[in-house]
Amino acid sequence: MILSGLEIQAQLGRNIIIEPFDPSRLNPNSYNLTLHDELMVYEEIVLDMRKPNRHRRIRIPPDGLVLSPNQLYLGRTAERTETRNLVPMIEGRSSIGRLGLFVHVTAGFGDVGFCGYWTLEMFAVQPVRIYPGVAICQIIYHDLRGPITEYRSNKYQHNTDIQPSMLFKELNPTWQQDPQKKLPFGWESETEDSA
Numbered sequence: 001m002i003l004s005g006l007e008i009q010a011q012l013g014r015n016i017i018i019e020p021f022d023p024s025r026l027n028p029n030s031y032n033l034t035l036h037d038e039l040m041v042y043e044e045i046v047l048d049m050r051k052p053n054r055h056r057r058i059r060i061p062p063d064g065l066v067l068s069p070n071q072l073y074l075g076r077t078a079e080r081t082e083t084r085n086l087v088p089m090i091e092g093r094s095s096i097g098r099l100g101l102f103v104h105v106t107a108g109f110g111d112v113g114f115c116g117y118w119t120l121e122m123f124a125v126q127p128v129r130i131y132p133g134v135a136i137c138q139i140i141y142h143d144l145r146g147p148i149t150e151y152r153s154n155k156y157q158h159n160t161d162i163q164p165s166m167l168f169k170e171l172n173p174t175w176q177q178d179p180q181k182k183l184p185f186g187w188e189s190e191t192e193d194s195a
Contacts, residue, residue: 001143002029003086008141016141017082017115030138032093033077033118035060037132040074040162050171055164060132067101067124075120076162078133082115087142090118096136100125103137112148116159 005026008016018031025032043054055074058065067073081088088110092103105121120136130136 003141004029015084015086019080030140032135033079033137035134035136036076036078049167051168064129064131066127066129069124073122074162075122077118080117087112087144089140090137092137099128101128119163
């Protein structure tokens with residue numbers, strides 16, 4: 001069962017947290033989340049599942065940024081969400097889809113207990129200009145039946161930023177940061193920071 005917009009609002013502060021919350025973004029059975037002003041792109045030509053892949057950040061200026069086809073852009077929502085006893089999902093808005101912009105490749109399904117910002121795997125069919133703060137996707141909440149084990153990932157839970165793939169932590173559990181890539185005082189180099 002999908003929660004109605006009125007039920008989403010009724011659950012705020014209990015099973016649903018959306019920060020910041022704007023009542024004007026509430027839909028009949030979803031809530032519109034907005035795009036943060038930063039993207040991340042991988043710098044590797046071939047991505048490797050077994051290791052961190054280098055990436056760089058791109059700021060989306062107020063006058064917009066044109067996304068190119070055949071390029072994956074990682075973004076994030078401006079809103080932080082937290083869900084208890086419900087299953088959250090994000091989907092693109094139809095107005096966004098009609099511009100040929102995918103907001104997630106395969107990762108629109110959330111887990112009960114997820115807390116953080118939603119990383120968006122954005123892909124454009126043709127060049128499209130995007131803007132920070134645009135209502136980019138909608139979050140939907142499903143009722144859950146049966147005993148619950150809440151999401152406790154050490155990869156993505158309580159994230160505060162765009163999250164590149166951390167699959168390498170599953171495939172290579174003994175992976176450790178190269179100590180030669182660390183700078184004094186515990187700061188990491190830009191290369192490692194973007195790995």
